[in-house]
Amino acid sequence: MEMEKELIYLYCVADKAPDLKKVREWFEKPKVIRHEGLYAVVGRVPRGDFDEENLKKNLGDMDWVKERVISHEQVLEAAMADSCVVPFKFATLFNSEGNLKRMLARNAPLLKEALRKLEGHEEWGVKIYCGLDALRATLAQDKEILDKEKEIGSSSPGKAFILRKKQEERLNQMLNAKINECGHASFDRLRELCAGARINRLLPEEVTEKKEEMILNAAFLISRNAVQAFMEAVDALKARHGDNGLSFDCTGPWPPYNFCDFAGRMEIRSAGTCGTSDTAGAERTADHGRA
Secondary structure: OOOOOEEEEEEEEEOOOOOOOOOOOOOOOOEEEEEOOEEEEEEEEEHHHHOHHHHHHHOOOHHHHHHHHHHHHHHHHHHHOOOOEEEEEEEEEEOOHHHHHHHHHHHHHHHHHHHHHHOOEEEEEEEEEEOHHHHHHHHOOOHHHHHHHHHHHOOOHHHHHHHHHHHHHHHHHHHHHHHHHHHHHHHHHHHOOOOEEEEOOOOOHHHHOOOOEEEEEEEEEEEHHHHHHHHHHHHHHHHHHHHHOEEEEEEEEEOOHHHOOOHHHOOOHHHOEEEEOOOOOHHHOOOOOOO
16 A cells, blocks of 8 residues: 555644634644544644654654644644644654544543643743842841952951952852742742642753743643732842842743643643654743743
8 A cells, every 4th residue: 555645643632623814824734633532633644754764764853843833833733723732843753644533532532631731731931040240249248258359458468368268158058048948939939829830941042042940841731710920920030139130031832741740641642643753842941932
């Protein structure tokens, strides 16, 4: 049997058929496949671009990746506008609609459980950045530090050198303690307002494109009714910690990748899939490196 020239590309599974009229064409308009009471939002993509061998090669082309990640994100945003969705990773692929339907049937209980948990909720991301020089300057006004500076100034060169080294160690300890205190206190405060919360890995400057160091990268699952209170809490934290050289970046709503934690329990490969790319969450970093 001749192999199909196209693959089925899965964007997300929804609790009802979303309105996709406003989604711009990629290769073709996404469509909805209903099966087992679930609504899979899919598209068709050229096998020559997305089969295992060519996909690995194309993932090295950042222009190719960026264009398709943006399209992936646009489809998810359109689906989220009027339905609850379980998002799938960039380049989750199936050889046929039959294989996709078998995956949906095998995993229907898990997917429906996730949709029930996500219903009425949104994922928001909060990143905290620290201007280390500004925070260090603030801490340098501590009375103990100022007293030590006076002692250093009145000491002999040899003793002053030793005291200066100890002063730097003390400042570094205070700096780390303050960063940990602010990060943990902010996360704990915001977590109180949420149905779920997760701390993700910190992103380097090459990704964030910020001079300030990232000290917290967190995701929160928030009831839509609580979003306003969450924003007010973020604003209060900004006001409280602004003098410490901290800045807050709050963004959303995003597809709830961080709260679809059932992936390890799903049967996908045995359902005839071509697999998924290793760019898990790539669609989340295309424009801002969100968590």
